[in-house]
Amino acid sequence: MSSTKNSVSYDALVVGAGIAGGEAALNLAVNGFKVLLVEKDLSVGGNMIKLSKVFPTLDCSACITTPKVSEISRHPNITIFTGSEASNIRRVADNHFVANITRQPRYVRVEDCTACQLCEKACPVSVRDQYQFGLIGRKAAYIPFSIASPKAAAIDIENCTLCGACERACPTNCIDFTQEVEHLEMQFKTVILATGFEMFDANRIPRYGFGKYKNVLTSLQMEREIAPTRPFNTILRPSDGKVPDKIAYVLCVGSRDASVGNPICSQICCMYSIKQSQLLMGALPMADVTIYYINIRAFGKGFEDFYQQAKGMGVNFVKGKVGSISETENGNLMLRYEDINEGIVKEEEHDMVILSVGVLPNEGTTSLFSEEQLMLDPYRFVHQTDGLANPSHTSIDGVFVAGTATGPMDIPDAILSAGSASSEAISYLLK
Amino acid sequence: MEVEKGKTAKYLRDKQGVSEQVKENLKAFTQIKKRILDALKESDMTILQLSQKLEMPTHEVMYNLLSMVKFGWVETGEIDDMDEYYTYKLKQ
Known part of the structure; x- marks a missing residue:
């Protein structure tokens, strides 16, 4: 067609x-x-x-x-x-x-769509929402996200049952499957x-357990969890809906790592992780947040102050390279890492781990x-x-x-x- | 061919059909949705409680339940005394 x-x-x-x-x-x-x-x-x-x-x-x-x-x-x-x-x-x-x-x-005439979401309400299908990085579902008739431009519905034709419920619900007859x-x-x-750019696919480092352990997230998934248009009412871990209280960030996942073909620094991971840690401390005041890093590269205007601000808020910075992550019985995650300052291997348990993934072409x-x-x-x-x-x-x-x-x-x-x-x-x- | 406005889904369905996988996905979600809604009719529950009652893995309950919150069928209730787990209830 x-x-x-x-x-x-x-x-x-x-x-x-x-x-x-x-x-x-x-x-x-x-x-x-x-x-x-x-x-x-x-x-x-x-x-x-x-x-x-x-x-x-x-x-x-x-x-x-x-x-x-x-x-x-x-x-x-x-x-x-x-x-x-x-x-x-x-x-x-x-x-x-x-x-x-x-x-x-798009199977929707954008110029006629009022973004009323009645099609979304009528659609019986639920599939993983790519705009929330799979943390939650969306309908097959959907508005991509609340501040999308154009703000108009679209039909996910791959997952649509063609039941016609969206068409019947649409007050402006803007849905058009003949497109x-x-x-x-x-x-x-x-x-x-x-x-x-593309984000590094965390599945490429199996020892970190992304995709296998539900409480290992990528930084973009956490970005959604702390955004105003977030998938949940608050920050929750995906395995069981627990409010996390001991969160770890693992920096340089898929960057500065020749073994995965990306030896260069992604330039943004240190700072977005520090940003997220500050937002987490604000949203979950009782939580402990630890950032495992090789080097903090706070090279831009205001970056060093921002880093110091995170330290001042209580974010724990550990100079350490994480070797592997394993899951405990209650869904918590055990990080095995090399403490670079002390030169010894240590283990630490967290209830949620965020992989600060790098940038690829x-x-x-x-x-x-x-x-x-x-x-x-x-x-x-x-x-x-x-x-x-x-x-x-x-x-x-x-x-x-x-x-x-x-x-x-x-x-x-x-x-x-x-x-x-x-x-x-x-x-x-x-x- | 001119297709009547508001009936174009039927046109495409007749033309290309719908895959069995898509039908299965809808069937599975409809069943899960019904089981969760039936369970919540009895009482408000946490994800762990729903998981035990429905004998379903906690992460599957989490994903489907929170999707149902988004779709407007369920709402978030109170958090427990340990500030760890929220309860969920049917939306009034």
């Missing part, structure tokens, strides 16, 4: 509508350029929109993201395709790229890659191009051909890169990088 439509042209194609892609698109748009912003997810906002708070200021992440997302969504020079992917990008002349855009059906995959061919003068970025090769750096992030003077330049003339597609970085740096990429793209467009 698919349909093919004719070509439309824009000044710029921005691939990825996270905070970097959105910022780059907005910069282009306010300067009068027409932008197509393509996002594979159902919402604009990327990873940032799912976070609880940001470090080191502890500002509400959603409060920063949603006005920006709203501005992007409403700008007349920006066309947004969610649930869509770009491919086969090729140069046909100077300042002239062609790309194939594939739009997956098909659309294949579009579009023209652009420049391209910005803001394809972001988005492996799909290179396959976007069909004729020219997008070069990658040794760590498979997008290679910056002139990293010092023109950090947004790629190996393809007219194609620029923004945000974590170039490597791990925090949110302010991703926004700065997007500013650089959009400025370079504007210069290229005005040539």
Whole structure:
């Protein structure tokens, strides 16, 4: 089931509508350029929109993201395709790229959806909610998350029983199962890659027990547990709903670890773990929080103060490399670690363990191009051909890169990088 | 082919059908939901108590019960004296 439509042209194609892609698109748009912003997810906002708070200021992440997302969504020079992917990008002349855009059906006419959630209420299906990282269920007819943009329902067709309950409940008749995959061919003068990153899959280190022990979570799962739009009424451990009182963080899971193919520092894990530990101390004042680290890399503005603040709040920092995690009978977790300062192996019991997973490159970025090769750096992030003077330049003339597609970085740096990429793209467009 | 608005699910169902796995998942969730709701009709319970009563692993009770809280069928009650486990009750 698919349909093919004719070509439309824009000044710029921005691939990825996270905070970097959105910022780059907005910069282009306010300067009068027409932008197509393509996002594979159902919402604009990327990873940032799912976070609880940001470090080191502890500002509400959603409060920063949603006005920006709203501005992007409403700008007349920006066309947004969610649930869509770009491919086969090729140069046909100077300042002239062609790309194939594939739009997956949402089975909902977004312009008619009022986000009333009656379809969600009527749907009898429950499947794991990917936006809550599997901690809780969602319906097959669902709004991705409460601050999604567009805030409109979508149908998870893979899990839908096609019972029609959502259609019968919908007051605006916006649900449409006749929608098909659309294949579009579009023209652009420049391209910005803001394809972001992927989180390290904790299943790749079996000795930490992720997936096997229910109370071993990833940092993104904990991020959801402490967010205002969290899955539970408070912080609970997934094995039995107990309010945890002795929580451990294991840093450098899948980063600074050549054995899993990622020898570089992910730059954000120390600080997001320290942020989460402070939020946990606020939410669970009686809880003990311990962070097992190799080195704390508090290199940014305000980071060292933030680290000291966590210590002052009572977070316990242990310089130790965790070797393995095992489960006790009551679902608690025994950490076996090397105390680096004392040079001996120790064990400590916790009732919940958070794996601070690292940042990996988005492996799909290179396959976007069909004729020219997008070069990658040794760590498979997008290679910056002139990293010092023109950090947004790629190996393809007219194609620029923004945000974590170039490597791990925090949110302010991703926004700065997007500013650089959009400025370079504007210069290229005005040539 | 023009499909009448509001009846498009039937169009797709007739066209491509529904997998057995999806039907099984719905059946399983419907049964779990009924068992949890029936148990909570008797009294408010913690996840550990529900697990014992239903002879279901605690993590499965946790996942399904908290999903039911989200869907609006169950609500969170009081926490125990040790501040460890919440009770859950039918939503009035």
